[in-house]
Amino acid sequence: MASSRPFRFGVQHATAPDGPGWVERARQAEDLGYSTLFMPDHFGDQLSPTVALQAAADATTTLRVGALVYDNDYRHPVVLAKDCATIDLLSGGRLELGLGAGWMTSDYEQSGIPLEPAKVRVERMEEAVAVLKGAFGDGPFDHAGTHYTVTGYDGHPKPAQRPHPPLLIGGGKRRVLSFAAREAQIVGINPTIPNGKVDADAAVTGTAAATDEKVGWIREAAGDRYGDLELNALHFATIITDDRAGTIEMMAPLFGIPPEDVEDYPHALIGTVDQICEDLESRRERWDLSYVVVQADAVEAFAPVVARLAGS
Template identity: 35%
Template sequence: MTYQAPLRFGVNTVWSGDRAAFVEESRKAEKLGFDVIGVADHLGFPAPFPALVLAAEATERVRVNTFVLNAGFYNPTLLAREVATVDRLTGGRLELGLGAGYVEGEFATAGIPFGTARARIAHLAHTVTELKRLLGDAGHAPQPVQDPHPPLLIAGAGDRLLELAATEADVISFSGATKGPNGIRIPAGSDAIAERVAFARAAAAGRVEAIELNLLVQQVARDVAPLLDRLRSRMPDLTPQALADSPVFLFGTARDIADQIAELRNRLGLTYFTTFGHSMELFAEAIELLR
């Protein structure tokens, strides 16, 4: 099957806390043609919701999203208040990205039990249920601009998480990472990502056409060699072939990268691609060729 759905592009940031630099980066992303500005949720960096309000104030058309909130850090009732407030402050431009959390050290720093993957996913499922209930209740204040709630993105890779996303999410985001030797996270290859996409599509069943599929692209670069040298400090067995085979790393000219994106859309139905600020300019050149 060949998929021809429209494409969307996002840029994800880990805001340093410098207001002027973040405003400049947000405006640059909009000018370069990105559709969504995302902010990550990690301890040691500024909180995502205030940053998204600033990004929306600094821009005119781009949507803003949490990419992604660690659901384990949040009480669902209090989170619903944050989501509704930010959706109102941004004029209905918010997209809510959620994940189960995977950095054990951050849970320890926050004094929150890390628990098993099953427990974290169960909390994520409970959070989604409560958010939909509260945000869809006309008697609950505040209410979001978007009815019944901002679009929901769920990110991850495991079976239970993808089953939850297939049932509840408007967007499923594939992390593109897998566990290698000694538990080290390594880039997933093309076949592995294709299998995860197929699994999510099968789990979505009758609602599959209503779900947008996102891929988080870790790096966009003209040359594979410098990146390979950096990654080998953490992944000594990583080969150029394995890196080139992973769809979360796109290499070559803008034309090469545009062709790779088009191939992923046509083969897997991936239509929403997010990268990081350090890859924004080259990625934007590819975006221009695809529109």
């Protein structure tokens, strides 16, 4: 069962004031026991993920790095395969390759990249996974699809991790989660984002009851490979506090759900270190969630939880 997996923890950073500041953040994550430094992939106030992830890997020795997640619409998969294989090779096999179909409306509006219907974007991402795996493989391959045509391409360099770096695909709807269950090594369980931005309408799709259903879809689609999957959740709020009830009461309107639903909300961690450790253990039991990612603003406050649970 996936629930037997030990805990590991990631932190999502987006930017830094300069090179030394970025190196400091990467080394801090490693020193505090985090497994992975993740980055988003947007056109706003953040560093370029591919370049910054390589810099983070260069500055550390054990820290894994990855995008959470690359937007498939921004790069042809042959280009992404070369970039990711290069990071994996130069880091000694420390890349986790996160890929998504794209969702942030403002990115598309600002860049002029067409925001096509979700069905088209997801179909294109599914094809991209086939191209990525082909490029990472041994020898030339062909791909003839609706969105990509690749002929006789032999990707170089090859990644250090074989047959390829762990693939992380996350989603909130059945099609993407089922695809991830069949094709990825790490499945991210997310809210859906109906308005193209993180808001209350997105938050209400990430409740405990919704997550029960999502894990069911993953189990069904994965079949015999379910036990090999690692289930992941990104947390939008991580608050270490002695006033759990009061903080939940205050946060509930932001999530658009009752306080009692915030208490077991899979994408928020609120309470003392002891309470959060208990929550994570119960969520792993219920949903097999063992790979926990927090935002950069929580990296230090959350470190006691990492120290207590990582590897257990």
